[in-house]
Amino acid sequence: MAIPTAVVPVSEIFELRRSVLRAGLPAETAVFPEDSDPDVFHIAAYDGSGALRACGTFFPDPLPEAAAPGGRTPAYRFRGLASDPEVRGQGYGQAVLAAGLAEIGARGVRHAWCNGRTPATGFYQRQGFTRLGEEFVLDPGGAHYVFVRELTD
Template sequence: MTAPAIRTAPVPVLEILGLRREVLRPGLPRQAAVFPEDGDPAAFHIASYEGDAPEVLGCGTFFPEPFPGPLPEPLSGPPADSAATAYRFRGMASAPAARGRGHGAAVLRAGTAEAAARGAALLWCNGRTPARGFYERQGFRAHGEEFVIEGVGPHLVFFREVRPRTRRTGDVAGRP
């Protein structure tokens, strides 16, 4: 039996808060899963599902935010203005029962495509250090030294270059 296809969709933040809280803020009040960026009019939220099922199995929030510090080298093409073209994502989560089935990768692909359509040249996050292999498989590179977010754990900054959606194919250039 084949697994149902993964579908992604942009959704209101309320649709992903339950999963975000369960995975990233377990045992904490619901408000702990609400991020300041959720209210940013330029932010968007991606959810993933299996087949036609309504249960959110993966999620992420994407919003414009300058890359922290100097832009990593080498980036292809002319240097980008990180304030205008960088998108950050946070709140990436996959339901424990769905891990390893492609939901995180699907959320990143959909978020990357949408950020690219909005003019992003760089996508970055503060990712949990244990997730390094996942981010590297998705084409991200670690930047800088490990740091600790109190109450959450060790993190690294991960980034990857993105390019606007090509008109001919609809694909995002540079996608692994």
């Protein structure tokens, strides 16, 4: 059975994003500056009863220097990819990412990237992303790598 996804307003996904990625922190730490970008979109994934189970935020941001030395290659970056811990490993995060990548491709952009948490390395690599550079720390969030993927038709 395919997992239903939809492009939704940030208000639909905000509480899941906050509870998973900023647990114990003030709500404002889960507000992203990109949320107000006119080209941003948010993807939600739902279970069979219509409950929100995963989400992600996607916005225009050129590939980082490590992926495109000397250039400003158009790309979409995503962040806030979060799955309800009760359903982690059941394909909801993958469904959000697949829907987001499809939307990026529909917008004519051929590259996607993120600063992904180190423990999610295997997830991103299974989705066709390449890890670039050295590990770095973001606050809040902990250890991360840059992950990049070229989209194909």
